[in-house]
Amino acid sequence: MTLADFQITRYQFRGDRPIGDSQVRSEVVHVAALELIDDAGRSGLAFIQSLFVTLPSQTELERLFAAEWWPALQGRPAAGLVHKVGKPRGGRNRPAMLPAGEAVQVALWDLFGKQMDMPLWRLLGGEEDRASVPCYASGLDFHLDDDAFCELFGTADALGYSAFKIKVGHADFDRDLHRLDLLRRSVRKGATVMIDANEAWGAKEALMKI
Structure with missing residues (x-):
């Protein structure tokens, strides 16, 4: 072999x-x-x-x-x-x-x-009695307009995802907050939400904005 x-x-x-x-x-x-x-x-x-x-x-x-x-x-x-x-x-x-x-x-x-x-x-030694592994939908969505953003995560929600990660770090912080609001309206209630600024924020700025 x-x-x-x-x-x-x-x-x-x-x-x-x-x-x-x-x-x-x-x-x-x-x-x-x-x-x-x-x-x-x-x-x-x-x-x-x-x-x-x-x-x-x-x-x-x-x-x-x-x-x-x-x-x-x-x-x-x-x-x-x-x-x-x-x-x-x-x-x-x-x-x-x-x-x-x-x-x-x-x-x-x-x-x-x-x-x-x-x-x-x-x-690799996975557990025989484990039926699933938790996963989340990551959008790589920073450059999408609002309609495409909502459609992307709405589709992910319909596929059964219950956790979602979006890209933030825009020069206008209100735009980041707006996208989080759009996500909440596009996916199920109680969903897990994650954000990724990809080095757009320093440590102090991240603490303040989070």
Whole structure:
């Protein structure tokens, strides 16, 4: 059950809405699907993402991965690689030009679970009697107008979410308060509400505004 091949598929497309916070905005998705394939044909899937910069071409992605990542993976078992975390520093060590480290880890775990014929939650020691895991809806909503904001969180509420996180940190604090009021009116009563200013506030300002 060793790694025998890899496949990368590049995607670039305009999202259905702008995403971002008080610091950044993104309207185009730059992502590549990474598949690590073992000698039995099973594959582990993960994604390489670049939020603001176009990824290299398909050919260049394949070349970079083959040069920077594949030599340390080829012919080795996923089971032996999932716990191998290396953070080289100094000397001749340089960061890879292709930011695939997290994708490699996720793909290895996905493949390892398939090789063991076990879902990852069980492989990682999840509780057998636990039926669900709490989660929340995060909007990346800073650049949406009010109507789109309400529609987004109203849809999330209809899907069953009971906790929500919105982006704040606008130069006009009244706008942040207005968005919180819109959220309250868009989701169920008693919902858990979280805010994220993304470094727009210093510590003293955060204490005052919260």
